[in-house]
Amino acid sequence: MQPAYDLLVIGGGINGAGIARDAAGRGLKVLLCERGDLAQFTSSSSTKLIHGGLRYLEYYEFRLVREALAERERLLRLAPHIIWPLRFVLPHDEGLRPAWMLRAGLFLYDHLARLRTLPGSNSVRLRTSPLGAPLQERLTKGFVYSDCWVEDSRLVVLNAMDARARGADIRTRTGVVSARREGDAWLADLHDKRTGATGTIRARAVVNAAGPWVSETLGQTLGINSRAAVRLIKGSHIVVRRLFEGEQAYILQQPDQRIVFAIPYERDFTLIGTTDVPYEHKPGAATISPEETAYLCDCINRSFSKNIAPGDVVWSYSGVRPLYDDAAANASAITRDYVLEVSDQGGSPPVLSVFGGKITTYRRLAEHAVEKLKAYFPRLKPAWTGDVALPGGDMPDADFNAFLAALQSEAPFLPAETARRLARAYGTRAREIVRNAGSLADLGESFDGGLTAREVDYLRDQEWAITADDILWRRSKLGLRTSAGSEARLQAYLDGKAAEAA
Incomplete structure (x- = not known):
């Protein structure tokens, strides 16, 4: 007899994790399968912003901007450790968008938000303000407005953790090899890439949240034809x-x-x-091209006084965004909105596929996705994620600075930078890492960047971290500060722990 679930979610990016969390909290028995690590591809390769999308106003995406601005305020309350406000400086550049257009866009941006706690926009004289100090002297005026930063890969992990806490089965390094309808259920064949084990499970419904692989999963894995499609757009960043x-x-x-x-x-x-x-290549193999690196350097050199060259790049990353194909000729003009398609072939067990979307609106996307499945699960509980903090976000008044001060008082042996990093990464869960410790030595072996064995054990036990790469580039960005020797020691430590558990 195959293990039985209400919902099989394919894909452990932000949409899959968000849907798994929402569905588990509404009483469904959920299995999420991710063939790699959580957030290994697109969801860890964003610009790491929770924002309304100021430039989307040029394409008249008013509904999307309004929804994104509402979610910005909500997520800031629900995850104050990994999401925080940023002020953005927008210089006016002669010959590009006129100042009146920028001013009008920002006015609209401010007022599309029904509830706004962040400061609104204002103009700034760049030559007399410290904000203009890094910029070239030709840029004399500009504007300032608010949006938010997010630790994108951690947002995915926190959703998966909360889904698990509500009963979901989260399996990383586990691929869905094939699936087929049989009676009132889907039968899905799974493959555990770590152990080589295979097995078959039953699910009453499937969610295809495979991101760049959504069309491939729909056609090849699930055997369903669809008119909806995605345009794959590579976005690259340099550091x-x-x-x-x-x-x-x-x-x-x-x-x-x-x-x-x-x-x-x-x-x-x-x-x-x-x-x-x-x-047009395999999504998992995306890397920055020399032309993209040169383009980004040129973008900086056009506005900043200090020039940069490709040799100044210390790290780069690329992600492939699965944007809903709306037939736009310009890649930048393709909608960032999402489309949810349900296929049930006249009453047979359904599959819901997610096309497009953006990290800011993932929670609403998840809520809408589960609502679309309500006809198949009539006892589904009401929507709930809008008011429940993500793991570690349960700080009084969502006050990060007050929590950081409390953590430093409780663990005075932590260096200030390590205390801040732990508070930012884990929020109130940081106490699980430093519990009962009276000194740094009590936290075990030390790796670069303040990483300790106690933290590594937490990541293994609670956050599905298996490799050094999982820890250094997705659970954190300590890879920027880690030597090759320290990375090798970390991997050896992880391998030793895995052997003990086998």
């Missing part, structure tokens, strides 16, 4: 040593009508991106 002082970010207009962000990153670096390049 350089810190270009400017302050906690503000910059949004820079370009002659090709695109915009590029320059954002403070991991305290000592600047993140620059993104590109928009049509992509």
Whole structure:
């Protein structure tokens, strides 16, 4: 007898994890399968913003912007450790969008938000303001507005953790090899890539949240034809040593009508991106091209006083975004909205496929997806995710600074930077890492960047971390500060723990 579930979710990116969490909290028995690590591809390769999408106003995407702005406020309350406000400086560049257009767009951006706790926009004289100090002297005026930063891959993990806490079965490194309808259920054949084990499960419904692989999964794995399709667009980013002082970010207009962000990153670096390049290769193999690197350097050199070159890049990453194909000729103009398609072939067990979407609106997407399945699960509980904090986000008044001060008081032996990093990554769950410790030595073996064996064990036990790469580039960004020797020691430690558990 095959194990039985209400819902099989294929894909462990932000949409799959969000849907699994929502569905589990509504009383469904959920299995999520991800053939790699959680957030291994697109969901860890974003520009790491929770934002309304200021530039989407140019394409009249008012509903999407309004929904995204509402979600920005909500997520800021529900995950104050991994999401926080940023002020963005938008210089006015002669010959590009006129100042009146920027001012009108920002006015609309401010007022599309029905509830706004973040500061609104204002104009700024760049030559007399510290905000203009990094910029070229020709840029004399601009605007400042608010949006938010997010630790994107951690957002995925936190949704998966909460789904598990509500009864979901989360399996990483597990692929859905094939699936077929049989009677009132789907039969899905699974393959555990770590052990080589195979098995078959039953599910009353399937959610195809495979991101860039959504069409492939629908046609090849599930055997369903669909008119809906995605356009694969590669977005690449570069990271350089810190270009400017302050906690503000910059949004820079370009002659090709695109915009590029320059954002403070991991305290000592600047993140620059993104590109928009049509992509026709395997999504998992995406890397930045020399042309993209040169493009991003040129974008910075067009506005900043300090020039950068490809040799200044300390790290880069690329992600393939599965945007819903709305037939737009320009990659930057393709909608960032989402489409949810249900196929049930006249009453047979359904599959819901997710096309498109953006990280900011993942929670609403998940809510809408589960609502679409309500006809198949009449006892489904009401929507609930809008008011329940994500793991670690249950801080009084969503006050991160107050929580950080409390953590430092409870664990005074932690270096200030390590305490901040733990508080940012884990929120109130950081206490599980430092519990009963009276010194750094009590946290076990030390790796680069303040990473300790106690934290590694937590990531193994609670967050599905298996490899050094999982920890250094998705659960954290400590890879920016880790030597090859320390990475090898970390992998050896993980391998030893895995052997003990076998």
